[in-house]
Amino acid sequence: MPSPIRILGFAGSLRKASYNRSLLAAAKALAPADMTVEIFDLIDVSLYNADVEAQGDPPAVAAFKAAIRAADGVLMVTPEYNHGVPAVTKNAVDWASRPPRDAVLNAKPIGIIGASPGATGSARGQSQLRQAFEFTNSYCMPQPEILVFRAHEKFDADGNLTDDATRTFLRKYMEALGVWVRRFA
Numbered sequence: 001m002p003s004p005i006r007i008l009g010f011a012g013s014l015r016k017a018s019y020n021r022s023l024l025a026a027a028k029a030l031a032p033a034d035m036t037v038e039i040f041d042l043i044d045v046s047l048y049n050a051d052v053e054a055q056g057d058p059p060a061v062a063a064f065k066a067a068i069r070a071a072d073g074v075l076m077v078t079p080e081y082n083h084g085v086p087a088v089t090k091n092a093v094d095w096a097s098r099p100p101r102d103a104v105l106n107a108k109p110i111g112i113i114g115a116s117p118g119a120t121g122s123a124r125g126q127s128q129l130r131q132a133f134e135f136t137n138s139y140c141m142p143q144p145e146i147l148v149f150r151a152h153e154k155f156d157a158d159g160n161l162t163d164d165a166t167r168t169f170l171r172k173y174m175e176a177l178g179v180w181v182r183r184f185a
Contacts, residue, residue, distance in 0.1 A: 002034055005181050007111075008071035010040045010064075012078040012089025019115040019151035020122075022159035023170075024077040027113065030171040035178050037075065040067050048094040061095050065104045068096055073109040073181035074138075080116050080125030089129060097136045105136040109184045111177040113146040113170075115154075121147025141180040146173050 009027065011020040028037040044060035052058065057065065068074055078089040096105045112129055114122025126147070133140045146169060148154060154163035161167050 002182065004034050004036060005072040005178055005185070006070065007031070007035060007037045007073050007075050007177070007181070008040055008067050009037050009075040009077065010042055010092060012042070012076065012086050012092065012114075014043055014088055017159060018079065019117070019148070019155055019159075020077045020079045022155050022161065023113060023115045023146075023148060023151075024075070025159065026161040026167065026170055027075060027077070027174055030167065031174045032178055035174065038067065038071065040064060042088055042092055045092060045095060048091055048098075053098060057095075064092070065096060068104040068108065071108075072185060073111065073177065074105070075111045075113070075177065076129065078112060078114040078122055078125050078129055080114065080118070080120075080122040083124045085125040085128040089125070090132070093129070093132050093136070097132070100135075103136055105133070105138045107184065108136075108138050109181045110138045110140045111173070111180065112140065113148070113173065115148035115151040117150060117152045119149050121149040121151075123147050139180075139184055141177060144169070144173055144176055146170060 011024045013020045
């Protein structure tokens, strides 16, 4: 059995009952036995501000960066707002891209998944997010993609993933993420 890999996961939504938080919880539950997924809550990560950064990373930002540095890979679970990546997700990437020469995202394998009540899932948001990784020199897994569309039909009121097809595909995605991360170990 290969050595275990550590994934840091975060949802780009601050809402407690968000579909993306629920999707992240499902991904953690469906991860292969040789993978651990640590979930980081972005609620205390302040908006990026170079003046604040010049004084030193705030505690939540320092903890976020340390968690990424300690992980073998990162799983970003992003919603899509107004046809794009939401500010919460982009802000997390902005903090993790600093300072450029020693950014925790440099050469880090990344997976992106997302959920939305809309018909295209989080396709546009994920596409925009991938562009940021050109700057961070991160290795974003190109395939498979998970674009959970009509999310309100796939999770119950408690946030449990109830759609069998999505659950099966998410399990396969997590296995593929493990293979992807190991390529860069």
